[in-house]
Amino acid sequence: xxxLRRVLITGSTRGIGQATAERMxxxxxxxxxxxxxxxxxxxxxxALGGRASAVSGVSGDLGDRAAVARIADEAGDVDVLINGxxxxxxxAVGAIDEAGWxxxxxxxxxxxxxxxxxxxxxxxxxxxxxxxVASDAGLIGFAGGSVYCASKGGxxxxxxxxxxxLAPAVRAIAICPGPVETDMMRQAVSEAxxxxxxxxxxxxxxxxxxxxxxxxxxxxxxxxxxxxxxxxTGAVWLIDGGVTxxxxx
Amino acid sequence: MKFxxxxxxxxxxxxxxxxxxAIVQALREAGARVAINDRTSAMVADxxxxxxxxxxxxxxxADLAAIGGPEHAVTQALDxxxxxxxxxxxxxxxxxxxxxxxxxxxxxxxxxxxxxxxxFTIKAALxxxxxxxxxxxxxxxxxxxxxxxxxxxYVAAKHGLVAMTRALxxxxxxxxxxxxxxxxxxxxxxxMRECAEASGDAAGYYRAFAAYHPLGRxxxxxxxxxFVLCLLSPAAAFMxxxxxxxxxxxxxxxxxxx
Numbered sequence: 001x002x003x004l005r006r007v008l009i010t011g012s013t014r015g016i017g018q019a020t021a022e023r024m025x026x027x028x029x030x031x032x033x034x035x036x037x038x039x040x041x042x043x044x045x046x047a048l049g050g051r052a053s054a055v056s057g058v059s060g061d062l063g064d065r066a067a068v069a070r071i072a073d074e075a076g077d078v079d080v081l082i083n084g085x086x087x088x089x090x091x092a093v094g095a096i097d098e099a100g101w102x103x104x105x106x107x108x109x110x111x112x113x114x115x116x117x118x119x120x121x122x123x124x125x126x127x128x129x130x131x132x133v134a135s136d137a138g139l140i141g142f143a144g145g146s147v148y149c150a151s152k153g154g155x156x157x158x159x160x161x162x163x164x165x166l167a168p169a170v171r172a173i174a175i176c177p178g179p180v181e182t183d184m185m186r187q188a189v190s191e192a193x194x195x196x197x198x199x200x201x202x203x204x205x206x207x208x209x210x211x212x213x214x215x216x217x218x219x220x221x222x223x224x225x226x227x228x229x230x231x232x233t234g235a236v237w238l239i240d241g242g243v244t245x246x247x248x249x
Numbered sequence: 250m251k252f253x254x255x256x257x258x259x260x261x262x263x264x265x266x267x268x269x270x271a272i273v274q275a276l277r278e279a280g281a282r283v284a285i286n287d288r289t290s291a292m293v294a295d296x297x298x299x300x301x302x303x304x305x306x307x308x309x310x311a312d313l314a315a316i317g318g319p320e321h322a323v324t325q326a327l328d329x330x331x332x333x334x335x336x337x338x339x340x341x342x343x344x345x346x347x348x349x350x351x352x353x354x355x356x357x358x359x360x361x362x363x364x365x366x367x368x369f370t371i372k373a374a375l376x377x378x379x380x381x382x383x384x385x386x387x388x389x390x391x392x393x394x395x396x397x398x399x400x401x402x403y404v405a406a407k408h409g410l411v412a413m414t415r416a417l418x419x420x421x422x423x424x425x426x427x428x429x430x431x432x433x434x435x436x437x438x439x440x441m442r443e444c445a446e447a448s449g450d451a452a453g454y455y456r457a458f459a460a461y462h463p464l465g466r467x468x469x470x471x472x473x474x475x476f477v478l479c480l481l482s483p484a485a486a487f488m489x490x491x492x493x494x495x496x497x498x499x500x501x502x503x504x505x506x507x
Contacts, residue, residue: 093421117351150368152412161396
């Protein structure tokens with residue numbers, strides 16, 4: 001990289017966001033970490049500090065609009081906004097209540113929108129990039145996932161709308177991971193009635209017969225944000241082990 | 250194509266005008282009883298009047314953007330009919346604005362009407378629809394498949410609606426409730442005429458939208474309504490979780506105008 005880029009990554013105290021922070025710090029970018037809890041952000045900043053040119057942190061609940069505004073304010077101008085934070089709550093349609101709806105839509109869809117709008121002047125000036133971490137669930141449906149799928153499908157739509165409206169100044173790309181071995185998945189597996197069977201089921205769910213490691217998603221995000229991907233905008237990139245490509249009988 | 254919905258009961262949201270009204274009319278002509286939802290009682294009463302009176306038509310006014318609105322619409326339909334075979338989530342808002350001018354209220358309005366309302370309408374209607382092994386059509390948009398500038402909230406919400414449709418198709422399949430999304434292009438509705446007149450150059454506005462669609466015209470609400478009936482009918486008995494474009498080719502590709 002010729003110049004130090006400022007990169008804000010939401011949800012970067014663990015999982016895909018953390019791996020992306022590590023990867024982009026290695027590439028020489030200035031990283032602004034974000035997590036819901038200040039103490040977790042502190043730990044993540046300390047952990048990354050030794051390996052990055054510049055690391056800072058912001059914390060706050062992305063479901064709270066005042067907090068989102070403050071996060072954008074504290075982050076200041078950025079070259080790259082990576083909306084990595086997301087939540088998944090399985091809810092059958094008959095059990096969805098107002099709070100469940102609001103929480104998922106607020107964090108997964110509205111927060112990326114609010115952050116993009118707040119940071120837009122800087123993104124325009126700097127010729128920036130917005131990377132939205134969506135999901136294969138934005139493209140194919142899952143039982144019990146109607147709210148999550150709506151939020152991720154909406155995030156893909158948001159990405160395309162940003163791309164066509166903000167071009168040529170700002171690029172926008174949606175990254176759609178399939179299953180990734182994050183804390184979230186490890187916890188779900190360990191809590192399953194038969195953890196070994198749950199692990200096997202996850203592996204067999206993809207055509208590559210394994211789940212992704214966070215660094216594999218991080219590498220694609222870093223590439224999407226780089227000049228090498230300078231002609232890509234409005235794109236929806238799948239990194240799902242073939243899940244959405246088709247099914248076996 | 251002719252469909253027979255005799256004895257069937259439907260709820261159409263946003264049925265007071267435009268595509269919704271055309272769907273109500275088509276369903277009624279096919280023999281169905283239809284509960285008409287729109288924002289106010291007056292809008293629904295006006296629609297019933299325009300359709301020539303009450304036989305088989307029931308009012309179900311409710312503001313779907315409000316908490317409890319979707320449930321209120323469904324309750325009125327169920328009270329009137331005692332059951333429900335078909336649900337058409339048609340109500341929408343579409344207010345164009347550049348990104349910087351899209352404030353929180355406008356964003357929320359689009360997400361509430363386009364995304365939240367269909368979900369909670371389906372939730373409320375589901376026990377009845379499951380008993381009937383019924384069918385749902387979500388009216389999405391060609392903008393659920395691609396984007397145009399100055400419409401970010403609408404584009405995001407409509408993309409979300411298609412994704413939600415797919416999730417619900419998987420979830421509701423064991424109950425034999427089908428759900429599909431229809432993605433129409435621009436239609437010649439009252440809203441279109443209002444926008445054309447507001448533009449100051451109505452003819453130019455129409456020409457631009459006609460040219461935007463490779464078939465060189467915009468759609469009539471009636472031809473889109475016909476397709477909605479097809480999706481609700483046994484002709485589509487094996488269809489669920491689909492997002493079908495009926496857009497004059499607008500999402501199919503681009504012509505090089507050299």
